[in-house]
Amino acid sequence: LANKKFHPEPTIVKVGNTTIGGDELCVMSGPCAVESAHQVLETAIAIKKSGATILRGGAYKPRTSPYSFQGLEEEGLKYMKEAREATGLAVVCEVTSLAAIEAAVKYVDMLQIGARNMQNFYLLKEAGKTGLPVLLKRGLAATIEDWLNASEYIISEGNPNVVLCERGIRTFETATRNTLDISAVPVIKHKSHLPIIVDPSHATGVRRYIAPLAKCAIAAGADGLMIETHPDPATALSDGPQSLTFDQFDELCNELRPYAKLA
Ligand code: PEP
Numbered sequence: 001l002a003n004k005k006f007h008p009e010p011t012i013v014k015v016g017n018t019t020i021g022g023d024e025l026c027v028m029s030g031p032c033a034v035e036s037a038h039q040v041l042e043t044a045i046a047i048k049k050s051g052a053t054i055l056r057g058g059a060y061k062p063r064t065s066p067y068s069f070q071g072l073e074e075e076g077l078k079y080m081k082e083a084r085e086a087t088g089l090a091v092v093c094e095v096t097s098l099a100a101i102e103a104a105v106k107y108v109d110m111l112q113i114g115a116r117n118m119q120n121f122y123l124l125k126e127a128g129k130t131g132l133p134v135l136l137k138r139g140l141a142a143t144i145e146d147w148l149n150a151s152e153y154i155i156s157e158g159n160p161n162v163v164l165c166e167r168g169i170r171t172f173e174t175a176t177r178n179t180l181d182i183s184a185v186p187v188i189k190h191k192s193h194l195p196i197i198v199d200p201s202h203a204t205g206v207r208r209y210i211a212p213l214a215k216c217a218i219a220a221g222a223d224g225l226m227i228e229t230h231p232d233p234a235t236a237l238s239d240g241p242q243s244l245t246f247d248q249f250d251e252l253c254n255e256l257r258p259y260a261k262l263a
């Protein structure tokens, strides 16, 4: 179902008032974790001004360590919905369980399946059943074939609204948190009709590498970007070192405008 052979036209996925896969570059941004109502509202207002159309923010955080901040759960989803109502931005949140899906459908425009759950086939099927658009991140050690098979689990539930997200894979390199597999973009474009976006924040873990890789993603043909931003990255509860300030995000969007149509 994800194969281009049987569906030659590119899929355009509608998310809230925006689309992914059309001629506009879809920019999603926001904090790694939802921390407070004020934080997400402030972020939503800032990123919208710069050209983003989707607010991201994790309410359920699948952290590497169980002792790290795990997220505000349903409270966090409420804050995201409030920011959506105040700004008109669409909202995407990660879901990590069936209970999270049941809560999220009340608040969000798009469900995110994180890298660590890419092969949680039960979760993929449940996300598929909601009919909401699904952002499917590539697993840390997943081949492109594994990733497209994961998308089949969602689409085969009757939900064609899948967007793929390349977020870096595990390699021997340690200079960056993961290694951005930029070739995934043209490979997916060759094999599939699904839109693909790139997340240089989780791919690198390092703020200074986000802008050059965002430009690479556009050159490779990506349909969008996911970029983490925070009002004060130094105090962020998660992923501060890879989060941009609002000024840095605005500067990046302006640098991208000669190469891509932004909102
Ligand atoms: C995220 O986007 O919040 C996240 C946890 O990313 P990933 O699943 O790609 O690690």
Ligand code: MN
Pocket (backbone or CB within 6 Å): 032, 033, 202, 228, 238, 239
């Ligand atoms: Mn993060």
